[in-house]
Amino acid sequence: MSSERSSVKELAAVKGTHDILPGEVEVWQAVEASVVGMFGRYGYRELRAPVIEHTELFEKSTGETTDVVQKEMYTFIDKGGRSITLRPEYTPSVARAIVEHRLDLLGTPMRYFYIGPMFRYDKPQKGRYRQFHQIDIEVFGEKDPAIDAEIIEMADSMLVSLGVTGTETLVNSVGCRACRPAFSQALREAAGGVKDGLCGDCRRKMETNPLRIFDCKVEACREQAKVFPQITGFLCPECRDHFAGVRRYLDLYGVAYRVEPNLVRGLDYYTKTAFEVVRLDAGQQNAVLGGGRYDDMMKDFGGPDVCGIGFACGLERLIALVSVKPSPRRFVYVVHSGEAARAKAVELARIFRRGGVETLVEFAGRGFKSQFGRAAKLGAAWVLVVGEDEVAKGEFLLKDMATGTQTSGKAEDLLSSLQRPG
Ligand code: HAM
Secondary structure (H helix, E strand, O other), X not given: OOOOOOOHHHHOOOOOOOOOOOXXXXXHHHHHHHHHHHHHHOOOEEOOOOOEEEHHHHHXXXXXXXXXXXXXXXXXXXXXXXXXXEOOOOHHHHHHHHHHHOXXXXXXXXXXXXXXXXEOOOOOEOOEOOEEEXXXXXXXXXXXXXXXXXXXXXXXXXXXXXXXXXXXXXXEEOOOOOXXXXXXXXXXXXXXXXXXXXXXXXXXXXXXXXXXXXXXXXXXXXXXXXXXXXXXXXXXXXXXXXXXXXXXXXXXXXXXXXXXXXXXXXXXXXXXXXXXXEEOOOOOOOEEEEEEEOOOHHXXXXXXXXXXXXXEEEHHHHHOXXXXXXXOOOOEEEEEXXXXXHHHHHXXXXXXXXOOOOEEXXXXXXXXXXXXXXXXXXXXXXXXXXXXXXXXXXXXXXXXXXXXXXXXXXXXXXXXXXHOOO
């Protein structure tokens, strides 16, 4: 460790990361509690995977030609010489866990959710961070297009329940291994025709995986990509029928959506359905959530032939849109005077806390007046007064700081008055 004192810069949070402080964290907790409740009603259970995985997991699934794998992964060699990556997304971890624990053999519904941090070394800006948080859900073993629509409907209900407005749901089919090669070839040809107008990255993508040109953040490339062929004309009968089924069920659910033929998503594993919910008023960082079907991932891992579908929602982007107002914290502040009263104050705090009431005890040993001042400054809802007389009588004074009302009574009676709602 350096003997020099750390500079403020060294003590600042790492670029692209952020603290979620009290005051803000209550909104996060309220949103998380609300979505966890909703996921439970759709049959999802939590699956917690590690933050680190073997780098190969993401190379194999997220895809070697994606920006995420090529440019954005936090990868390091551990002390045992293994290449380890801080997960940039959650889907591959869930698929790995299923194969590893053979959860497909349990016979229980394979519906999982998770909320936690992800890491991508991208250029930080509003709505784009290097450590961000995702709400992720995944379903396995369900082939029917009805499930695709159910997931999109759940995403829609989640946003409605949180009071989010001003978004649009985009859906598309990205085809499968049978029909995508012809589409890729058509894209390659189209990109070849405008090669000079594309960035170096896209010229490379043209050879390796032309679909990835659609993810380019360079405006000129995005403009060119607008007139490239669309996947819709290349879908095989199975993919076409599946997509028609998804739309039929979405209509049945009454979910508003728009078919966006240029929506291909930035990750390699998608097959058939791809969807996003985007903000109508934002620029490039407009995707609030995104997902799709990935029917080949498990097979590609050497696991069972089990299909998958899911979505992830960026919590930072969601929180920016919600209108959740957590109720203010109401706590008791215990003030006291004298040694016996201090001991009693600690005992009372324990009784109140066990009774479910948030309680803080003053420890600075000041006079009553300054203790009351501190209670008011901290925003206490009530002050419990414990003086020598109160200790002797076994009755204490509870002051409601908003109304000024004072009640005297035994600890149990004061506690039950606080436990009453309202
Ligand atoms: P994704 O589109 O890469 O998909 O990310 C999903 C969401 O995470 C985005 O819509 C956005 O809200 C948020 N997000 C992504 N990157 C950042 C960032 N740098 N800063 C802030 N928020 C960000 C996936 O990750 C797939 N695993 C989704 C999925 C689940 N597909 C199937 N199952």
